[in-house]
Amino acid sequence: MTRPVLVAVVVVTSLLHAQQPFRTGADAVVVDVSVREGDTAVRGLTADDFVLTDNGVRQRIDSVEAGTVPVDVTVVVDLSGQPGGTWSTPPRRAAVVSELRDEVADVLKILRREDRIRLLAVDTSVQQIFPMTSVTEVPPIERVEFDGMSSLYDTLAAALLQPVEPSRRHVVLARTKGVDTLSVVNAGAVASVAQQSDALFHVVLMESAGDTADAVKMFQCQFIGLCLPTRRFWVPQHRRLVTGRPAHDLTPDGQMLARAADETGGALHKTKVLFEPTLTGTFKKAFEDFRSSYVLRYTLQDVAAPGWHRIEVRVPKSKKYVVRSRRGYLVEPATSSAATPTPLPATLERLEDFVTAYDRRAFRDVVVGLRGAKSPIDLIDDFEKGGNPWPANPKIEAAFALELAEAGLFSTNASTREAARKLLDRTTRLIRHPLEPDTFERYWYFAVLTTMEGAMQGRETVRVAKQAMDRYPDEPRFVLSRAIASDQAHASRPPSRSTERETGLPDALDVETAYEAALKVPDVAPEARIRYAYFLHRTNRPTAALQHLAAVEGQHLNDVDLRYLRQLFLGHVLLHLRRVDEATAAYKEAQAIVPGSQSSAVGIMNTLIMKGDREGAEAIAEAIQGEATRPLDPWWSYWQGQYRFHPQAMARMRELSR
């Protein structure tokens, strides 16, 4: 008959912290040992009675105490269903919860006030019903998942991979049907974890549960023809700890777990004769061992600390004593303490610096750094090769890619611009929501289009704008973007070398069509009309241009730039029509909107020249040249389209990515 013997080992570091490294010379090791003669605990032993070796080196035992170490119990219950089973009535939630409450209550009766308990449940997932809790504060059990697949091995591994406070013992007590259908770790891994665990590991097998299921299945197949599952048809694997009845032999998995449990000082409990073990019965027995055990303390001597420590404990005074000890414990090599964040360099240059700065939300530093970057193409290249620096949040990656692409798009180097465009194309594919265009993608496109318009990438912008319109046909800004980009591309065509169609650039008709489409969208119609008017003016159709500018008159425009440009272009068209006084009035109106603006001053200068007032014109020219600072003139950024919205678009992207 196997005599229950219990040994547990606890490593106590000088700082008494479970996850701190073992330190040679300052570390005490605590081992709790149960010594029995037959069914009786042997009492009254002293330090001189024990012989303890650590990695083969005999250690001096500093003290021996009666076993009063508080206990942490992790109870693991199996709530999984019968995947692959045939017709059955699923258990009712209330019944499952009630049964669980009773089971916990039974365990609690055995525990003392200083002990603690954690409850884990096996089902499709590893469930922590409640974390390690004082026995006086156990929360009520309300919600549990049950009747699913079995993640038995995963749950056991999770139970065994719990840190243990040095001053406490950890017992893992698992009740299971012995079937695993879904775990990612295997029995070997659980055994390996158990062997290196500080916990005492008991597995209680409920063989009858499996027998009943098998019997029902056989009956249903034989007598009502239901041989196949009626629900839950996915059983990725079917691993068992015991074979079916009547033998109920341990499978290789079961043998592995049994050996591992044995090495921790626990056991795998199977039915003996007709009596199936119970969770509380097993725990009661294990707990009695705790109450009658010894706690040995020694200071490690003459043994290198890191690595696996094999322990042997003997009591030589009687051969009848059974002393089985846990075979060892693991001391991890020291690791450096958490590093303090390194300060960012004054000038960001390397990709990792930009990434770190972005992660810390130092957006301004990133923008400034990228604008001054010597080789944006190298940064883009590094970024492409390195993968997503924010794997849990691809939206940050997208926002950062856009910052990086902006630096590339404004480059004078064609290869860099091409690399930036490719980066944007790739990211556009990646941020696509699997089901539908979402808010983030909408803002993404807007930010991309404002950047590309700003970089005057007309032809490419037309392509992206069309993509954006496919995804968001109702977005006014994308319709306008296509028109602006067509205009940009048309303006950039090589003069009179080949026909417009041959260059692959939009012709005048394409631009008109795009603007006409934008005119039909009320949100962007005023801007489209002003831009269209200027296009018509440039293509020598002043009357039509005037009509469009007149159509905007009287409309309230919040955008100062648009108000200004309307007046400026009105001046240009009127001047073209030689309506000089009206043109002067329009330019003056523009100056009133943006005082000191240069383009309107030049307009006035032109009207004076047309009137023959060369002196007046020269005076304005001198004034323009003489002024050190001038306000931002909307005309200067006219060709950059909606780039004026870029800062807001980027701010929104950064906000949405958090």
Add this chain to the structure above:
Amino acid sequence: MRRLLLACLVAGIAAGGHSTIARSTSVQTLLDDYHAGRFARAVDQLSQTADFDDILQQLRRDGPRWIDAEGAAGRAKRELTAATFALEAARAGEWQEWKWIQRQPRMEEYQPPNLLYWRAPPLLIEWGCELFRRDATPRPIERWWQLGALAVAYRSEDPQFLVGDTNRGEGVFGGEIGNEKSEIKHLDHVRPRFPEEMRFVLAEGIARDRDLPDDAATAYEALERDPAVGGEAVMRLGALLRRRNPAAAHDLLERVDTMTRDPYVVYLARFFRGQLLQQQGRVKDAEAAYRGAVAAVPHAQSATLALAALLAGDGRRAEAQRLVQQMLAVSPPPRDPWRGFVHADDRFWPQIVARLRAEILR
């Protein structure tokens, strides 16, 4: 003898001791609740239900009258309500009972083919689908309903509902059925209505993944370049090839990172790659792959535990413990992509049902 047992069983089910919805309230009342936006109340009632046959019966009997109650003006919206309610009911009941494939008694030398009987949940989906199919041209909201139906069907884990008998040719003992007319083949109804929706094309592959891997592989390969589902198709193709061609599987799974940022897909690709590498003994690479998966869906159990076990095996117990401790502390735990691998689009269910409900309230 068998017929007697079957009769007893059927009678037993009919008179079942469960609390049925019929006893507490009628489906019409639940439809009224659902239509008025009291969604949680209706769904709560469904979750306490054991008799989904009764719900189906009531819907078939009273549903048309309820839909027509407001005349032509309210018909479209009430139809959507009824169909969405049917979908919710199917989802609530699908893990109770989905279908029977019954082996028939042998007649001397002849073994009759198995018979398929759909239980209530798939029939509830089909009932809702029929409502939509009356319109020759699908309404935009039907796309969302059909995506919802697909999500519920995936969660049932039964490919037969989507594409028919995947055991064809396997014989009676392999589960092949004889009453083909009872097949629903849901995708056959949906694909022609939404020829542009690649998720329904992807479903053709996913439904064949377990039983007809060659057909599934063909479907996945055809979708590799699709911007919407290409990443997932490549991930599933990689997963499918893990045993047959680990090298090709590894390459495919590695490619996924360049194709999508869908965390579910990225996670699974990295997780499967970790498993492949671990099997090949490339422990460091496996560790990196698992870390990547955990980074994609923090605290997801499968990769966290695989990584923790690997670290513990390598003597790095403290980090392993920390990972597991943090994993268990997260409440509610994140949806684990591996545990929902065959449930596929069920991950979109919250978004889909929110969309359908919003349309009902609109």
